[in-house]
Amino acid sequence: MLDAYGVKVSRQKTLGGYKAGKEPYVMAKFFEGESHTFSEYLLVPGYSSAENIPANVSLKTPLVKFKKGEEPALSLNIPMVSAVMQAVSGPRLAIALAQQGGLSFIYGSQSAEDEAQMIREVKSYKAGFVVSDSTLTPDMTLAEVLELKEKTGHSTMPVTADGTSYGKLVGIVTSRDYRPSRDDITKKVAEFMTPVDEIISAPETTTLKEANDIIWNNKLNALPIVDTSGYLVSLVFRKDYDSHKSAPNELLDASKRYLVGAGINTRDYETRVPLLVEAGADVLCIDSSEGYSEWQARTLKWIRQTYGDSVKVGAGNVVDAEGFRFLADAGADFVKIGIGGGSICITREQKGIGRGQATSVIDVARARDAYFEETGIYIPICSDGGIVYDYHMTLALAMGSDFMMLGRYFARFDESPSNRVNVNGSYMKEYWGEGSARARNWQRYDLGGNKRGLSFVEGVDSYVPYAGPLKEGVEGSLLKVKSTMCNCGALDINELREKAKITLVSATSIVEGGAHDVLLKDQHQQVSYNFRS
Numbered sequence: 198m199l200d201a202y203g204v205k206v207s208r209q210k211t212l213g214g215y216k217a218g219k220e221p222y223v224m225a226k227f228f229e230g231e232s233h234t235f236s237e238y239l240l241v242p243g244y245s246s247a248e249n250i251p252a253n254v255s256l257k258t259p260l261v262k263f264k265k266g267e268e269p270a271l272s273l274n275i276p277m278v279s280a281v282m283q284a285v286s287g288p289r290l291a292i293a294l295a296q297q298g299g300l301s302f303i304y305g306s307q308s309a310e311d312e313a314q315m316i317r318e319v320k321s322y323k324a325g326f327v328v329s330d331s332t333l334t335p336d337m338t339l340a341e342v343l344e345l346k347e348k349t350g351h352s353t354m355p356v357t358a359d360g361t362s363y364g365k366l367v368g369i370v371t372s373r374d375y376r377p378s379r380d381d382i383t384k385k386v387a388e389f390m391t392p393v394d395e396i397i398s399a400p401e402t403t404t405l406k407e408a409n410d411i412i413w414n415n416k417l418n419a420l421p422i423v424d425t426s427g428y429l430v431s432l433v434f435r436k437d438y439d440s441h442k443s444a445p446n447e448l449l450d451a452s453k454r455y456l457v458g459a460g461i462n463t464r465d466y467e468t469r470v471p472l473l474v475e476a477g478a479d480v481l482c483i484d485s486s487e488g489y490s491e492w493q494a495r496t497l498k499w500i501r502q503t504y505g506d507s508v509k510v511g512a513g514n515v516v517d518a519e520g521f522r523f524l525a526d527a528g529a530d531f532v533k534i535g536i537g538g539g540s541i542c543i544t545r546e547q548k549g550i551g552r553g554q555a556t557s558v559i560d561v562a563r564a565r566d567a568y569f570e571e572t573g574i575y576i577p578i579c580s581d582g583g584i585v586y587d588y589h590m591t592l593a594l595a596m597g598s599d600f601m602m603l604g605r606y607f608a609r610f611d612e613s614p615s616n617r618v619n620v621n622g623s624y625m626k627e628y629w630g631e632g633s634a635r636a637r638n639w640q641r642y643d644l645g646g647n648k649r650g651l652s653f654v655e656g657v658d659s660y661v662p663y664a665g666p667l668k669e670g671v672e673g674s675l676l677k678v679k680s681t682m683c684n685c686g687a688l689d690i691n692e693l694r695e696k697a698k699i700t701l702v703s704a705t706s707i708v709e710g711g712a713h714d715v716l717l718k719d720q721h722q723q724v725s726y727n728f729r730s
Contacts, residue, residue: 228517232553234538235589236707241698243686251679255689258577258599260300260480261509261530265573271456271480271509273600274298274446275675276590276690278579280539280604281305281460281484284628287614288318289330290607293667295319295455298446302482302602305460306631309469312459316476319457325405326422326431334360335367335387339375342386346372348616353419355429356390366421366429368392398423401430408433444668450479460484461510463492466499474508480530481510486544486632486655487536488513489520494527501528514581516552518564521578525568531577531599534561538582539604542630544655554583555596562597587674591681594690595697604628606674609664617663624663630656 258276259269277299279286283306291301303315318328331351333342335358346352352372357364368390375389398421399411412420412435422430448456459478461469463485473481481500483493493512500510512524513533524532537544537551544550558580569575577599584590584603593601607613608628615627629635632655664670687693702710 231556233555233701234553235555235583235592236585237701238555238592238699239702239706239710240588240591240595240681240685241700242684243696243698245683245686249683249686249688251676251683253688254679254682256298256675256678258690259575260577260600261511262574262576265569265575269577273300274448275671276594276598276600277671278302278458278600278602279607280581280602281482282604282608282631283307284615284626285604285607285613286460287612288315288322290610290612290614290667291315291319291457292322292455293610293612294607294671295448295457296444297668297671298448299671300448300456300458300480302458302460302480302484303478304631305462305469305484309465309472312469313472313476316457316459316473316478320454320477322455323405323431325408325433327434328431329355329362329429332357332360332362332364332429333370333386333390334358335385335390337386338382339377339380339384339386339389340382342370342375343377343382347619350611350617353432353434355421355432356386357429363429365427366393366396366398366423369396369419369421371418393427396421399433400425405433409435456480458482461496463490463496466496470500470503470508474504479509481508482533483510483512484631485512485514487550488515488533489523493524497524497528511579513579515561516557517560518567521561521564521576522568525574525576529576531579532561532565533579533581533602534558534598535580535582539630539656542582542632542656544632547655554580555592558593558596558598565597587677588681590674591678591693592699594678595685595693595699597694599690605661606670607667609661610667610670611665612667618660620660625660626663627658628661629658632656633658 256275258273260271260273261269263269275298277294279290279294279299279301281302281304283304286301286304288303291303294301303312305312331345331349331354333354333356335356342354345354354370355366356368356370358367370386370390374391380389397411397415397417399408401422401424403422408420408422411417412433418435420433422433424430450456456479458480459473461473461481461483463483470481483496485493497510497512500508509530511531511533512527512529514535515521515524515532516534516536521532534557535554538554561578565576565578578597579600579602580593580598581602584593584601584606590601605628608615609626613626617624617626635658682688682693685693686696
């Protein structure tokens with residue numbers, strides 16, 4: 198019998214059989230009920246009072262486990278974390294997401310030293326002071342400048358003697374220094390850059406307020422910050438200061454530094470974890486294709502024996518109550534849910550492993566609540582994968598998720614580490630899975646120490662539509678979430694769970710929910726000519 202969500206309570210059905218002259222043997226266990234995705238559900242509106250407006254909604258949510266009656270050691274101001282992926286979670290995105298109240302998990306499919314350096318870059322970031330990732334050399338050509346601008350979207354680029362972000366500053370290039378339609382593309386940067394002796398700069402002791410006063414008084418868009426020897430330290434942009442002033446949800450630690458997480462695996466944790474902790478990582482996350490395993494239990498046990506509860510670490514992924522209980526008992530600070538639901542994940546078609554994301558969240562949420570009742574310890578759960586539309590976020594929260602891990606969503610923004618490219622006249626961002634041949638992140642597949650890697654991939658290499666700055670995208674998505682919560686009569690995530698009424702919809706209802714039987718003017722394409730009389 199289906200419950201209120203259209204999912205049966207996770208009773209399992211066992212099929213048995215007989216062999217001649219033998220005892221009965223047991224076959225596979227079958228879960229009763231179907232496996233559903235977010236798109237198969239809708240929220241039914243509830244009573245909204247005059248207080249139910251988006252401005253009054255709080256999205257604060259726990260990140261790590263806590264005891265009943267206590268506050269969690271770490272919380273998020275928005276229920277979003279970025280996926281442990283090469284194409285998603287670099288330092289620039291980590292800073293941008295923390296400014297909005299969320300948290301990034303720097304990808305672990307790199308050397309432990311390089312990952313630790315990325316953590317240090319986020320923790321040492323001074324709001325408003327930007328380390329350039331679009332640095333030029335004097336002997337580069339205009340063609341290379343245009344190529345770099347196309348890749349990063351940056352129009353202001355410092356020029357250093359060696360082309361490094363901290364090199365000797367020799368000039369600066371902005372879009373006003375060249376005309377692509379008229380200038381020779383083989384022209385050297387040294388010929389059209391603004392030389393250092395004509396640049397207004399400031400010493401590294403300059404405060405953000407002083408820097409912005411200089412920008413304002415001199416009508417600048419960018420101010421280079423240099424040390425006493427003339428080496429570039431950072432840049433201050435007018436637009437970044439404006440963004441900082443409009444970020445009331447910034448996620449900060451006790452020292453007013455941005456919070457940042459780090460991905461780890463179950464192979465080299467004894468060497469990787471100490472480097473990440475020393476670098477200042479606030480929370481760790483085991484990045485694995487499947488979390489219900491001895492490998493994760495070993496990793497969690499070592500961290501607890503080495504650091505006690507001072508180091509926070511999440512584990513996963515699981516799709517049912519058994520998997521959750523296993524990781525909870527092993528000491529996980531949060532548990533990730535989802536196998537095969539990511540947009541670039543092909544685990545289900547390759548291996549036949551997984552479960553519908555909505556069904557998984559509902560089942561694990563019940564197990565989380567039961568565990569809390571039994572032990573008095575609340576372990577947050579994270580829905581990882583399956584988010585296609587913004588309203589799926591609200592459904593994930595209503596079904597029990599404390600927060601969501603997003604890959605494709607964040608890969609689209611300026612701040613993700615991947616390249617921005619022109620595909621058939623449209624800007625796109627590259628996006629590849631950690632299980633793809635490009636990532637070669639075989640350490641996340643715990644298959645008995647196979648050092649040569651897998652013989653097949655579980656992820657693809659792709660493009661996603663470019664979506665501009667992270668700030669604008671996140672604000673737009675969360676406005677929808679808050680608005681929907683108001684329609685349900687909820688002003689925080691706990692109240693949403695209490696008041697949400699969720700209905701399973703038919704395939705026809707899904708079609709009905711979008712534009713249909715009309716010709717869209719702005720896209721000049723026919724949706725359907727099946728007009729009803």
